[in-house]
Amino acid sequence: MQNAAASTPKFRRLEADFRRQRLIDATVKCIAEHGYAATSVRQICSKADVSPGLLRHYFTGKSDLILQAYAQLIDKFSTELKSALDDHSVENQDEKDDPRNKLKVFVNTCFNGTMQEETTLSVMLAFWSELRLDPMMQSNAKSLCSGYHQQLVDVISDVALNEGNQDEVDPSLVALALAALVDGLWLQMCINRSTFSINDARLACFGLLDGFLFCGTNEQWLQVRAAGRLDQH
Amino acid sequence: MQNAAASTPKFRRLEADFRRQRLIDATVKCIAEHGYAATSVRQICSKADVSPGLLRHYFTGKSDLILQAYAQLIDKFSTELKSALDDHSVENQDEKDDPRNKLKVFVNTCFNGTMQEETTLSVMLAFWSELRLDPMMQSNAKSLCSGYHQQLVDVISDVALNEGNQDEVDPSLVALALAALVDGLWLQMCINRSTFSINDARLACFGLLDGFLFCGTNEQWLQVRAAGRLDQH
DNA sequence: GAAATAATTTTACAACTGTAAAATAAGCCT
DNA sequence: AGGCTTATTTTACAGTTGTAAAATTATTTC
Numbered sequence: 001m002q003n004a005a006a007s008t009p010k011f012r013r014l015e016a017d018f019r020r021q022r023l024i025d026a027t028v029k030c031i032a033e034h035g036y037a038a039t040s041v042r043q044i045c046s047k048a049d050v051s052p053g054l055l056r057h058y059f060t061g062k063s064d065l066i067l068q069a070y071a072q073l074i075d076k077f078s079t080e081l082k083s084a085l086d087d088h089s090v091e092n093q094d095e096k097d098d099p100r101n102k103l104k105v106f107v108n109t110c111f112n113g114t115m116q117e118e119t120t121l122s123v124m125l126a127f128w129s130e131l132r133l134d135p136m137m138q139s140n141a142k143s144l145c146s147g148y149h150q151q152l153v154d155v156i157s158d159v160a161l162n163e164g165n166q167d168e169v170d171p172s173l174v175a176l177a178l179a180a181l182v183d184g185l186w187l188q189m190c191i192n193r194s195t196f197s198i199n200d201a202r203l204a205c206f207g208l209l210d211g212f213l214f215c216g217t218n219e220q221w222l223q224v225r226a227a228g229r230l231d232q233h
Numbered sequence: 234m235q236n237a238a239a240s241t242p243k244f245r246r247l248e249a250d251f252r253r254q255r256l257i258d259a260t261v262k263c264i265a266e267h268g269y270a271a272t273s274v275r276q277i278c279s280k281a282d283v284s285p286g287l288l289r290h291y292f293t294g295k296s297d298l299i300l301q302a303y304a305q306l307i308d309k310f311s312t313e314l315k316s317a318l319d320d321h322s323v324e325n326q327d328e329k330d331d332p333r334n335k336l337k338v339f340v341n342t343c344f345n346g347t348m349q350e351e352t353t354l355s356v357m358l359a360f361w362s363e364l365r366l367d368p369m370m371q372s373n374a375k376s377l378c379s380g381y382h383q384q385l386v387d388v389i390s391d392v393a394l395n396e397g398n399q400d401e402v403d404p405s406l407v408a409l410a411l412a413a414l415v416d417g418l419w420l421q422m423c424i425n426r427s428t429f430s431i432n433d434a435r436l437a438c439f440g441l442l443d444g445f446l447f448c449g450t451n452e453q454w455l456q457v458r459a460a461g462r463l464d465q466h
Numbered sequence: 467g468a469a470a471t472a473a474t475t476t477t478a479c480a481a482c483t484g485t486a487a488a489a490t491a492a493g494c495c496t
Numbered sequence: 497a498g499g500c501t502t503a504t505t506t507t508a509c510a511g512t513t514g515t516a517a518a519a520t521t522a523t524t525t526c
Binding site for chain 1: 267268269270271355358359361362363364365366374378406407409410412413414415416417418420421423424425429433436437440441443444445
Binding site for chain 3: 243244274275295
């Protein structure tokens with residue numbers, strides 16, 4: 001029975017995309033708050049201010065919703081990375097194309113935006129741990145990872161080539177190390193959050209690149225590095 | 234009703250420690266196989282060839298068992314690390330005390346023994362993801378991490394001091410970077426297992442140390458490094 | 467304003483969860 | 497051989513899980 005004239009309706013019918021997004025957001029929040037294992041359909045729907053039955057009106061099931069939440073998380077970072085790399089606010093085209101600069105932008109983006117939010121990091125960690133068990137998630141992850149890993153290898157090759165170090169530098173090893181270092185720092189930011197700052201994380205990455213790419217041969221880079229050191233205090 | 238004379242008994246009473254260990258092992262296997270979220274009491278007990286009720290005879294509950302499994306995982310690595318660092322099979326006492334050598338042993342141990350087993354890595358990852366939510370686990374983790382992190386800082390300080398680089402090297406930053414790199418490589422070994430070898434992982438760590446500690450000033454280290462490069466092929 | 471549409475809620479269900487307590491039976495002691 | 501201890505199994509239970517389908521009801525259309 002619906003109430004008389006002036007009463008508020010029991011619910012409102014909203015646009016499909018809006019509801020879908022609300023459910024996805026609620027999923028991420030639940031995983032961040034209670035962990036992957038303790039996240040249930042009823043919990044998600046309650047956080048989305050929606051009855052439990054609605055989930056299956058917009059998604060095939062719980063795992064479908066979770067999969068899409070993961071895809072969106074990945075996509076957000078991927079987009080931030082792309083837009084940072086061809087940021088048109090940089091006036092100097094030469095600087096933009098400088099592979100050293102690309103690496104700098106990459107590292108900075110890894111510790112800005114989504115990736116410095118506690119929620120994003122802890123949910124990402126939860127997904128990593130489930131990745132191994134879910135082939136669907138794996139293919140999602142690969143679309144991001146293998147893409148940006150190859151890009152990293154290319155940029156690093158460019159740096160080495162530019163500076164005449166192509167014989168001393170193993171681009172795929174450096175890319176592996178940098179990617180792993182970033183992952184590891186994300187992990188530690190989740191677990192030991194307070195023991196170091198975001199700037200420490202950046203310095204660690206720049207330090208790694210300095211070493212692998214022989215910063216000693218690149219004066220411009222040394223200046224950037226010195227500036228970074230000063231920022232720290 | 235128990236069967237006639239020559240029949241096998243329904244079960245055997247075993248030593249407490251043995252049963253406890255079997256349950257712990259089963260827990261680790263379950264988490265490795267089906268993930269943290271999907272690991273149930275009945276599953277664990279079935280893998281330990283034991284009826285579900287027995288769990289609560291040896292542990293306060295499921296979470297107690299899981300906690301002890303985690304503690305044991307951490308302890309195993311911690312022990313390996315300790316025994317590697319004061320390995321008496323090394324003839325030369327000077328070499329053993331050399332901080333450069335300690336770092337080498339540390340890195341090698343991180344990718345040998347337990348830590349190269351797929352099971353250990355994936356279960357460790359699962360625990361990392363739950364760590365944030367469980368204060369008990371956190372205190373377990375801290376006993377390991379904060380301990381060996383400080384040790385790392387000290388060793389790195391020694392290297393810098395030995396080689397007259399104490400002004401250029403920031404030991405806590407280097408320790409952070411190395412620890413994070415190791416974690417990140419473990420993570421990647423879980424997720425992208427096939428894309429790189431254990432030797433790549435070691436090379437990445439040595440490369441990082443090379444850079445941060447200015448290997449250029451240390452000829453002995455350069456030789457070790459060159460040898461490592463040759464091993465790769 | 468009435469009928470049609472479909473977004474949303476409600477109810478139902480079978481399977482599973484962790485835990486508790488009672489029932490069983492293996493192995494030790496005398 | 498028989499009784500005692502207690503390790504182990506069995507049974508029971510209340511709560512939760514994901515999903516399915518039916519019942520509502522807000523909104524649109526005519």
